Amino acid sequence: MNREEIRQKVFNALGIILVDKSAIQDDATLADLALDDDDIELFFLELKEALSFTLTETIRTAVIASPGQFALHRIIGLILLQETEKGSIEPKNEPGHQH
Numbered sequence: 001m002n003r004e005e006i007r008q009k010v011f012n013a014l015g016i017i018l019v020d021k022s023a024i025q026d027d028a029t030l031a032d033l034a035l036d037d038d039d040i041e042l043f044f045l046e047l048k049e050a051l052s053f054t055l056t057e058t059i060r061t062a063v064i065a066s067p068g069q070f071a072l073h074r075i076i077g078l079i080l081l082q083e084t085e086k087g088s089i090e091p092k093n094e095p096g097h098q099h
Contacts, residue, residue, distance in 0.1 A: 013046035030067035053079050
């Protein structure tokens with residue numbers, strides 16, 4: 001799975017929670033999206049179901065404590081890193097870094 005596929009699944013998971021989907025942008029933080037603690041937990045559950053992705057308890061606690069520190073691109077990056085470590089995807093250049 002590549003970054004764009006992961007991004008789409010993250011956005012889809014948020015789309016289940018949010019009424020106003022226009023706020024879903026790469027640089028939006030969970031605070032920008034006005035997600036409360038229950039919404040964030042639901043978002044994590046949706047990610048687990050869609051991507052088999054589970055944040056460590058330390059990161060989950062940090063996200064809930066400081067949702068303004070976690071932009072969607074950062075969450076997508078964490079998922080991409082986990083997928084790379086599992087061997088599900090091959091690391092490759094990001095768009096704009098192609099030769």
